Amino acid sequence: MKRSSTRSQALHCTNPLRRPADVNAPSHAPARPRAIHATSARILACGLALLLAVGAGGLALLWHAQAQLEQRERQQLAMLAHLAQAHAAAVLDASERTLDQLASDLVQAPDAWSSLQAMQYQALRSQPALRGLALVDMQGLVLATTTPADLGQRVDLRPLLAQPLQDGRTTLSASGADRLTLVRRVRLAPQAYALLIAQLDPGALAPPPALLHASPPGTQVLLARPDGSLLAQAGAATLPPGGSLHGHALFAPYLAAQPASAHGVAEIPGPTSVEWVAWQSAAAHPVVALAVQPGAPRLQRWLTAQRQPLASLGAGLALLALATAIAWRGARQRPWAQPAPGTPEPPPPAPPPAAAPEPPAPALPAPAAPAPPATVDVRDLLEDLATELSPQLERKRLPLKLQLGTAPLPLAAPAEPLAQALRQVLAHAIASAPEGQTLRIAADADAPQALHIAIHTHGPATGPTAHAQALREAYQVLQAQGGGIDATVDAEGGTVFHVRLPSAAPD
Incomplete structure (x- = not known):
């Protein structure tokens, strides 16, 4: 009986399902790697x-x-x-x-x-802009007028004399919502004056x-x-x-x-x-x-x-x-391989052999100096444009007078955009000039580092839609080159286009 009890006890102890150590065994579920x-x-x-x-x-x-x-x-x-x-x-x-x-x-x-x-x-x-003209003495008596009903009548001069008048100067005053008044005082005798009055259309x-x-x-x-x-x-x-x-x-x-x-x-x-x-x-x-x-x-x-x-x-x-x-x-969903139990870890890779020292790199050539900006001679450019536009001048019988001097007029700018801008201004000047009038083009250096081009025409400063668009485009091109364009009225009643550009001449 004692031997049977001992054998039963041994069997009980060798049963793995009954070992206390199996209850607390660690879990072997695979963990996702941190990589x-x-x-x-x-x-x-x-x-x-x-x-x-x-x-x-x-x-x-x-x-x-x-x-x-x-x-x-x-x-x-x-x-x-x-x-x-x-x-x-x-x-x-x-x-x-x-x-x-x-x-x-x-x-x-x-x-x-x-x-x-x-x-x-x-x-x-x-003058289409004028509505009426009159000569009035300093007491308001109308002496001569283009409105017969006003002849011999008296007008109130106080609104016109509110501003100081000077001999030889014309004064502009607003007389109403539908007209403007130009007044010029004229000395007829040492102590006698009269007023020349012009009624101007504001819409003009x-x-x-x-x-x-x-x-x-x-x-x-x-x-x-x-x-x-x-x-x-x-x-x-x-x-x-x-x-x-x-x-x-x-x-x-x-x-x-x-x-x-x-x-x-x-x-x-x-x-x-x-x-x-x-x-x-x-x-x-x-x-x-x-x-x-x-x-x-x-x-x-x-x-x-x-x-x-x-x-x-x-x-x-x-x-x-x-x-x-x-x-x-x-x-995140990439599969990863789990090693089998008992598989030994692979040995670490052997270090790579030492690389032979590389020969020194050849010295690079020094970078080439940047090329200087292209320059154009404005004098030659204007002469070429005058030759190009000669058929238009001949059709309108417009004599051309060039005043460009003999010295070069260099400009640090691309030739084609500048030529296109000047071509548009000259084309407008030719198109707006009356037939038979002289077209003058002058160019000089009016400052040590500035060029001035004057294009004189007897036509107006503005014209049709195409000309206005062309002038705006020319203005933008010249402004991009550091220059500009403006228009003035000369004493002969014509228009002078002034083109100013930075010169490329040395100091």
Whole structure:
């Protein structure tokens, strides 16, 4: 019995299902290696960084493109104000020359009022901007006029004499919403004076519609005196005729820039939109030209103008995010091999043999010096353009006079853009010149580092839509080369286009 009990006890002790050590045995379930988690984290971090870099870079490029577009629009608005002021100056110059000629005839024959009245009718027919002419003594008695009903009547001179008058000078005053008045005092005797009065149509000062056809919708041009008195307006007129701009938001940038600057561009923010205004003034005439263009806030303009590029950028970012998600998920689900129980670990790889020292790299040649910028001789360029445009000159029988000197006029600029800009200005000057009049082109260095080209024509500063567009393009090309263009009216009634460029001559 004792032996049987001992055997049963031994069997009980050798049964593995009954061993206490098996109850607390550790689990052999496979654990996921840390390398897989690190790989998926790196893929996710790189994908997010790439998304941020592409998104930020794309938005920055689109914003920069919008800024360049707005800069070109501001330059076109400034050119519109410049051309509007030049047109108004040309109309005033022509009217003042008419009054000067009548004053000269009156001084030579102070009592020949009937012949003066005939000359007034002739001047009225030759100047479409004039509505009427009259000679009035200092007591208001009408001595000669193109309106027969006013002859011998008395007029109130107090509004006209509110501004100081000078002998030999013409004064501009606004007499109403539908007319402007030019007054010139004439000395008939040592103590006897008379007034030559011209009624001017305000609409004649407004720029031709061709200048506004190429502008965005809603663009308007305002012409006012320096005190804010509204003289004329064109385009999307929103102000009452004969009103005043004094205290108006559109006139504030011009007043703030005086007397330091005669031209400029400013942004006027509003509750729901903004307005851009460009102003241009000249010392010779008391007329300020304002070009106004409405627009939306900058962010809204950016979203509207870049809608298609933003949609393309969003689609690209979505595809990049999808690719990142697929790569991250694939890294987390990648299978891994589990070693069999009892399999010895492979020995560590042997270190690679020491590499032989590499020979020293040959010295690289020094980089070549940058080539100097290309230069063009403006004198030769103008002569070539004169030869190219000679058929147009011959068709209109326009004699050409070149005053270019003998010394070269070098300019550090590409030849073709400069030639195209000068070609457009010369083509406009030829097209607007009356038949048989002389066209003069002069060029010289008016400063140590500046070139001046003067193109004199007897035609107006502005013309049809195609010419206005060509002048704007020429203005942009010359401004990109560091120069500019403006137009003045000479004493003969013609127009002089002044082109100024930086010279490439050595100091």
